[in-house]
Amino acid sequence: MSIRLLSSGESHGKGFLIIIEGMPSGLAISKSDIERQLARRRRGYGRGDRMKLEKDEFEFYSGLRGGVTTGNPIGVVLHNSEWGKWKDIMDAFDLNEERVGQKSITRPRPGHADASGMAKFGFEDARNVLERASARCTAAWTIAGTLCQMLLNELGITVKSAVTSIGKEKVNLPESDEEWARACSSDMGIPRKEDEPRLQRAIDRAKEEGDSLGGTFAVAVKGMPPGIGSYSEWDRRLDGRLAQALMSIPSAKGVEIGGGFSLSEMCGSEVHDEFILSSDRWGRRTNNAGGIEGGVTNGEDIFVHVALKPIPTLKKPLHTFDIGTKKEALAHVERSDVCVVPAACIVGEAMTSLVLAQVICEQFGGDRVEDLKCRFEEHVNRTRRMFHV
Secondary structure (H helix, E strand, O other): OOOOEEEEEEOOOOEEEEEEEOOOOOOEOOOHHHHHHHHHHHHOOOOHHHHOOOOOOOEEEEEEEOOOOOOOOEEEEEEEOOOHHHHHHHHOOOOOOHHHHOOOOOOOOOOOOHHHHHHHHHHOOOOOHHHOOOOOOHHHHHHHHHHHOOOHHHOOEEEEEEEEEEEOEEOOOOHHHHHHHHHHHHHOOOOOOOHHHHHHHHHHHHHHHHOOEEEEEEEEOOOOOOEEEEOOHHHHOOHHHHHHHHHOOOOOEEEEEEHHHHHHHOHHHHHHOOOEEOOEEEOOOOOOOOOOOOEOOOOOOOEEEEEEEOOOOOOOOEEEOOOOOOOEEEEEOOOOOOOOOHHHHHHHHHHHHHHHHHHHHHHOOOEEEHHHHHHHHHHHHHHHHHHHH
């Protein structure tokens, strides 16, 4: 059995419907942890006004009883607090045609899904495209990913993230548990407070110029034993599955596992992680592979880096054309952010947790958390014996 996520909803629609199938029974779910993760997703210097308005109120419809999973599909509704302002534009049946026309989008934004989606479906108005392509959908993913994080925590696995750059301003990775904790709680998602002012100045400059900024973040996973994943088929390899999930985050344009692209410039003798004996256990001298070799975990921490392009909605819009008149125009301007990298970290944690929970459930099975933990611990103990002298 594997965990499957389905969602439905639009950015300015009534809300999002979230279904998580395959979650084993007996897992205690913390409502406050979900609320905290959703609040972290709204964080970040450079976010727009919508983050101040959205309340991210959610309601469980099924799959949970007394705060514990039942093994049935989990159904969650994430309400849109702004639905009242958009009902006559987005309602399933009753529309105000005058307001619909006022909110129509015929000037596609470069870098957004507007033009591509219009071409796919034959729309002359991009509203249907941007409503679903919007990063608002990542709030739904965050709920699902947080449930998966709770399952991983039961197995002793932790997933954390940190911002490593905003624009051209770079930040070193956390070097201690305390720095990882600060990156998790910081509004900027960075481990050291002294780095915040220069990142904020970069965002301020972009805002003053009507521009936007991208950046990079890292996701670190601790506690994954060796032997999780598969090398048997292309679509079962763990690194490939992580890359696909993280590339699905809006604005993501690159994913690196471990040393990533930098390894291409080095010799094999410099890259591959040699085994060394330490404290009666065979481990690795380095972790250039980022914890995954051949699509399977090797027992080291998993490190994934994600690169985000600047978001495409600019206060100073780029050149485009009007789909109706076919004449040159300035791109549509929708309420938006300047920089979303600190928030995208949280979505990165969620998508990483989703994939890891999926592969663990596939590999160890079990309809109950108790059964899954038992089989997982048997695997952990067996691999420990393999690598201990």
